[in-house]
Amino acid sequence: MTHDHAAGGNAPRHRPGDLVAFASALLARAGLDGDKAAVVAELLVDADLMGHTTHGLQLCAPYLRELETGSMARTGMPEVVSDRGGVLTLDGHRLPGVWLTAHALDLALERLPRHGLVGVAIRNSHHIGCLAAFLRRATERGAMMLLFSSDPAAASVAPFGGTRAVFTPDPVAVGIPTDGDPILVDVSASITTNGLTGRLHREGGRLPHPWLMDAQGNPTDDPGVLFADPPGTILPVGGLDHGHKGYGLALTVEAVTQGLGGFGRADAPKGWGASVYLQLMDPEAFAGTPAFVRQTGWIAEACRSNPPRPGVAAVRLPGQQGLARRREAMEHGVALHPGILESLRDWAGRFGVDMPA
Amino acid sequence: MTHDHAAGGNAPRHRPGDLVAFASALLARAGLDGDKAAVVAELLVDADLMGHTTHGLQLCAPYLRELETGSMARTGMPEVVSDRGGVLTLDGHRLPGVWLTAHALDLALERLPRHGLVGVAIRNSHHIGCLAAFLRRATERGAMMLLFSSDPAAASVAPFGGTRAVFTPDPVAVGIPTDGDPILVDVSASITTNGLTGRLHREGGRLPHPWLMDAQGNPTDDPGVLFADPPGTILPVGGLDHGHKGYGLALTVEAVTQGLGGFGRADAPKGWGASVYLQLMDPEAFAGTPAFVRQTGWIAEACRSNPPRPGVAAVRLPGQQGLARRREAMEHGVALHPGILESLRDWAGRFGVDMPA
Numbered sequence: 194m195t196h197d198h199a200a201g202g203n204a205p206r207h208r209p210g211d212l213v214a215f216a217s218a219l220l221a222r223a224g225l226d227g228d229k230a231a232v233v234a235e236l237l238v239d240a241d242l243m244g245h246t247t248h249g250l251q252l253c254a255p256y257l258r259e260l261e262t263g264s265m266a267r268t269g270m271p272e273v274v275s276d277r278g279g280v281l282t283l284d285g286h287r288l289p290g291v292w293l294t295a296h297a298l299d300l301a302l303e304r305l306p307r308h309g310l311v312g313v314a315i316r317n318s319h320h321i322g323c324l325a326a327f328l329r330r331a332t333e334r335g336a337m338m339l340l341f342s343s344d345p346a347a348a349s350v351a352p353f354g355g356t357r358a359v360f361t362p363d364p365v366a367v368g369i370p371t372d373g374d375p376i377l378v379d380v381s382a383s384i385t386t387n388g389l390t391g392r393l394h395r396e397g398g399r400l401p402h403p404w405l406m407d408a409q410g411n412p413t414d415d416p417g418v419l420f421a422d423p424p425g426t427i428l429p430v431g432g433l434d435h436g437h438k439g440y441g442l443a444l445t446v447e448a449v450t451q452g453l454g455g456f457g458r459a460d461a462p463k464g465w466g467a468s469v470y471l472q473l474m475d476p477e478a479f480a481g482t483p484a485f486v487r488q489t490g491w492i493a494e495a496c497r498s499n500p501p502r503p504g505v506a507a508v509r510l511p512g513q514q515g516l517a518r519r520r521e522a523m524e525h526g527v528a529l530h531p532g533i534l535e536s537l538r539d540w541a542g543r544f545g546v547d548m549p550a
Numbered sequence: 551m552t553h554d555h556a557a558g559g560n561a562p563r564h565r566p567g568d569l570v571a572f573a574s575a576l577l578a579r580a581g582l583d584g585d586k587a588a589v590v591a592e593l594l595v596d597a598d599l600m601g602h603t604t605h606g607l608q609l610c611a612p613y614l615r616e617l618e619t620g621s622m623a624r625t626g627m628p629e630v631v632s633d634r635g636g637v638l639t640l641d642g643h644r645l646p647g648v649w650l651t652a653h654a655l656d657l658a659l660e661r662l663p664r665h666g667l668v669g670v671a672i673r674n675s676h677h678i679g680c681l682a683a684f685l686r687r688a689t690e691r692g693a694m695m696l697l698f699s700s701d702p703a704a705a706s707v708a709p710f711g712g713t714r715a716v717f718t719p720d721p722v723a724v725g726i727p728t729d730g731d732p733i734l735v736d737v738s739a740s741i742t743t744n745g746l747t748g749r750l751h752r753e754g755g756r757l758p759h760p761w762l763m764d765a766q767g768n769p770t771d772d773p774g775v776l777f778a779d780p781p782g783t784i785l786p787v788g789g790l791d792h793g794h795k796g797y798g799l800a801l802t803v804e805a806v807t808q809g810l811g812g813f814g815r816a817d818a819p820k821g822w823g824a825s826v827y828l829q830l831m832d833p834e835a836f837a838g839t840p841a842f843v844r845q846t847g848w849i850a851e852a853c854r855s856n857p858p859r860p861g862v863a864a865v866r867l868p869g870q871q872g873l874a875r876r877r878e879a880m881e882h883g884v885a886l887h888p889g890i891l892e893s894l895r896d897w898a899g900r901f902g903v904d905m906p907a
Contacts (some may be wrong), residue, residue: 199707279636280666280835309637312830314666314836337805339721355856355865367798369805371821376805378798382787386782402791411858430795431741431787434759437785439795441724441735441868444849448694448726448733451845455837459848472667478637479671480812492716493817499712502767508712 194250200265206526209550212238215254219537222269222544223260233291233322240323242522246530247377247388248323253464256289256320256534263412264464265289265319270295274455278291279308282454283315287448290321294340298327301473302334303530306447309478310316315469317462320344325379325515328368331473332375335482338368339472343450345457346466349419350383351426353440356410358426359458362386363446370476377512382443390416390427404428553886554887562885568906569595576894579901580617580851581624582646586758590648590679597680599879600872602736603887605680611893612822613646613677621821622646622676624713628653631812639811640672647678647824649695655684658830659691665774666835674819674828675813677701682736682872689732692839695725699824701805702814706747706776707740708783710797713767715783719743720803722723727833729847734869739800740784747773747784818852 213234220230241249266287274282280411281300285293293315301311324340331338341363348358360382367378384404393400394416403412408423412433418425423471429439452469457468460505476485499508534548541548569906571590577587590613591723598606609800618621623644631639638657642650654670661781681697698720705715717739741761751773755760760769765780767789775782779787786796808814814825833842891905900904 223866247697259848274837275835277666277835280832282604282836284626287568308665310667310669312831312836316837337809339802352853352856352865352867353855354858354862357856358857359852367805369801369803369809376801378797379800382794384795386793404792406859411901430792433793434789435741435787437759438737438741438869441737443800443855444726444733445696445869447725447733448724448842448846449831449848450874451849452694452726452842453831453833453836455841455845457845457848458852459844474669474806476635476810478632478634479639479810480631480673484812486811487816488814489805491814492808494710495716495815496712496801497707499716500715502713502763505711509711510803511794517654527866 200394204528204531207549208526209238209242209523212241212250212527214540215537215546215549216250218546219257219540219544222261222546223257223262224294226268227290229264229292233297236291236295236326239519241327241529242519242527243323243325243326244513244518245323246533247266247386247392248403248500250529251322251536252322254540256447257540259465261318271315279311281311283313285315285318287319287464287466290318290469293318294321294469295330297469297471298330301471302331303474305336305473309475310313310472311452312470312472312473314450315471316451316456318467318469320465321467321469322414324364324366325377325512328366328377328512329375332368332370332377335476335478336365336369336475337370339447341470342467343457344465344467346452346464347458348514349387349407349427352431352442352443353429353436356406356408356426358424360443362427363443365442365446368485368490371493372486373493374439374510374516375512376489376493376510377515381430382439382446384439385427385431387427390419397439404432405549413470416489431461433506435532455474468511528535561885561888563885565883566595566599566880569598569884571606572894572898572903572906573607575903576610576897577617579903580614582617583625586646586649589652590646593652593679593683595650596683596876598886599876599884600680600682601682601870601875602682603890604749606890607886608890608893609677609679610894611743611897613741613881614897616676616822627852628672635774636661636668636781638668638880639671640670642672643906644674644821644823647826650675651678651684651826651828652687654828655687655825659693661689662693662832666832667829667875669810669827670827671807671810671812671901672828673808673813675824675826677822678757678826681721682734682869685723685734685869688830689734692726692727692833693725695702696829696831698803698806699825700804700814701822702817703819703823705823707786707800708763709800710786710793713763713765713783715781717800717804719784719820720800722799722803724890726846727843728850729843730850731873732869733850733867734872736868738787739796739803740786740820741796741837742784744784747776751777758808759788766814807860807906
């Protein structure tokens with residue numbers, strides 16, 4: 194989810210608030226009740242502000258289509274499957290995953306002071322968008338956050354040594370408070386994402402390296418193999434060289450999302466969706482927040498001040514660039530990736546919503 | 551921790567119980583009190599049985615030296631820094647990490663039925679050996695286990711884009727119950743380990759691929775760069791291609807081990823040691839154990855039956871080979887990596903302990 198880039202400097206810039214209001218109006222007109230449209234819109238725009246352009250407003254049109262077909266539910270609350278205080282399992286009944294995840298995070302934050310460690314599994318969620326966009330909400334409250342997601346109805350990554358897709362890219366996001374800006378880790382068990390591969394395929398591009406494999410097991414940089422018949426796969430992190438590492442991570446993500454949620458590939462679900470596991474850890478319940486941020490702050494500084502390799506301007510922390518982009522965009526506006534607003538023009542017309550300035 | 555291999559077929563085989571008794575006698579003679587010698591010996595031998603030959607009895611001689619110098623403590627119990635029921639923080643006072651981790655696991659297993667999710671941070675531990683060796687103890691009880699370790703007194707891995715070591719390899723082990731054998735993930739945030747690199751350096755070998763970088767940032771397969779002045783580093787998982795993934799994992803491991811434990815690099819500790827974070831998750835407290843193993847069992851079978859790439863005999867699950875090796879070794883004995891028993895001969899003589907048959 195981190196391989197994408199902010200749009201070029203020549204694209205028109207929008208005020209973030211205008212984009213949130215625009216997307217929120219579209220989603221509300223599509224039928225989302227309560228605070229769902231506003232919450233989804235804010236988190237999608239936040240992804241764009243941080244430069245995660247494949248997981249921001251680019252998702253709005255597909256979400257509107259899913260709402261129209263009924264594949265994404267519009268109203269109501271998740272069902273509580275089990276509740277043990279520090280451990281909660283929800284059935285999302287295919288409500289918007291961005292909203293469900295924000296809701297689960299709110300519940301976990303409420304429970305954290307009492308339990309010190311809170312885990313929430315969500316089954317039957319719809320897609321949850323950009324994982325990194327949720328992290329600041331936890332780190333601003335001093336909590337460390339882990340967020341895992343998989344889609345049991347889809348597969349594009351094979352186990353290491355194999356050729357048939359079993360896993361989704363299986364993203365993992367980790368928010369780590371420090372004595373300054375938080376560290377916002379946003380990786381996946383595969384080298385690249387479905388989002389970037391699909392975009393490059395549509396745009397006729399190639400991946401920067403042979404990060405895919407065709408159905409026969411030959412590595413390639415051609416995004417088309419993922420759409421061939423039989424389809425190829427995205428290589429796990431570590432590639433052909435040490436892909437058992439990404440494979441191990443994928444198994445972990447699938448277990449905490451679909452295993453703990455109790456619903457997944459064994460049920461052969463249909464339709465775009467997600468299984469989610471969210472966990473908060475309160476440093477205060479362990480050795481104390483000052484001791485925690487003293488360590489993470491020290492490590493962050495050791496990374497920032499690290500002598501770079503030739504060709505590298507400076508060593509960055511995960512999230513550092515996204516947070517800087519977000520600050521800049523809050524002040525000067527955000528330029529969207531080409532095509533995103535165009536993808537929403539028809540919806541705006543149908544719903545009688547004005548395009549953003 | 552998974553790059554090592556079992557010894558060749560010509561080496562003499564030992565009964566596992568004989569090796570445990572031998573190592574236990576040595577460690578007890580070195581001063582370990584209570585059950586510490588027996589627990590450490592059993593887990594070291596278990597690592598050899600599973601083929602993790604750099605993290606089995608090869609560690610016994612170094613541990614004996616550490617006990618002799620006093621760098622590894624011999625007696626007593628860890629100090630409870632904080633206890634919130636489902637969240638526990640221990641100060642290990644430099645007791646043997648293998649025993650401390652087994653002790654923390656016992657405590658977590660006791661608390662798991664009540665809390666459903668239990669996290670234990672251990673600071674000031676000594677080295678914890680082979681992470682994978684602990685996992686079966688949790689999965690046999692139906693629990694999913696996460697185990698993270700770092701050594702704040704050492705560094706051999708640079709942040710992605712940098713050249714100066716900040717992290718240890720930062721291993722992560724994950725035990726996942728299924729409807730059959732458990733999945734035992736044992737990876738690290740770096741491509742390879744200090745253990746394998748050190749062994750190849752001593753033996754004059756090369757790494758299979760350019761998994762290291764010299765101090766100037768040039769990739770190399772020469773293990774000697776890690777021992778040069780200035781020293782090189784081990785590349786993070788993903789290497790020069792997508793090493794931001796391993797970097798993100800390293801930051802996560804350092805945060806949960808040293809951050810939650812409240813002691814680490816910021817304190818500039820000296821001597822071989824470890825910071826540990828152990829977490830158990832009870833599927834019963836989420837959506838239920840049957841639902842959990844139904845999903846993980848389905849995924850395991852989808853991996854085992856996956857059509858392999860050319861040159862790959864069959865797709866394996868993490869831990870599958872280790873568990874098979876262990877069963878074979880329990881029945882027919884285990885062949886140790888060359889040099890391991892020799893490294894203990896002097897100690898056996900000094901302590902009046904018979905070498906194993």
